[in-house]
């Protein structure tokens with residue numbers, strides 16, 4: 451699975467760019483990927499979610 455190349459900054463609404471490079475085997479759920487906000491320069495560590503749509507209960511739609 452691949453993380454998005456950018457995310458929206460929770461603090462300022464700016465664009466956060468991916469800092470981490472994918473390992474040879476690719477990212478897996480639970481891996482931490484780092485982003486840097488271009489506006490406030492905050493760093494965000496985001497855990498890769500296991501968002502398998504076929505996953506059993508536990509999540510609201």
Ligand SMILES: [Zn+2]
Pocket residue numbers: 459460461462463464487488489490491492
């Ligand atoms: Zn920001």
